[in-house]
Amino acid sequence: MPRLQEIHSNLLDRLQEAKDQGWLGEVAAIETTMAAAAQKLEAMRDRAAQPPTVHLGMPDFRRDAGRSSAEYED
Template sequence: MPRLEEIHDNLLDRLKEAKDQGWLGEVASIETSVAAAEDKLASMREMAAKHTTTSLGMPNFGPQTGRHSSDR
């Protein structure tokens, strides 16, 4: 994510330069890239904010310890 944030910042700098120079084709291309980077960053932040855990269940050590269930 830090690398994508650097790329996004660089794109914003390039966009400003393209607008200052009047490079309309470049402006349109960079705006597309900026929007894609922002979407990806938002997705990455959303995924990072989720606290997901996976339940692995409890192992059954009964047979190894000689204990048996009475529910036969």
């Protein structure tokens, strides 16, 4: 995530330069790239906010605990 934040910041500088120079095609390309980087950062933040593990609980063996092999013999 830090690297993507650095790239996004760099894109802001490049965007300003492209606007100053009147490079309209470059402005559009940088804005598209910035939007994609912003989406990726948001997804990374959302993922980081989620708990790292999922509690699955313990299986309930009570139903099977009283059975013996004799119950299955005919």
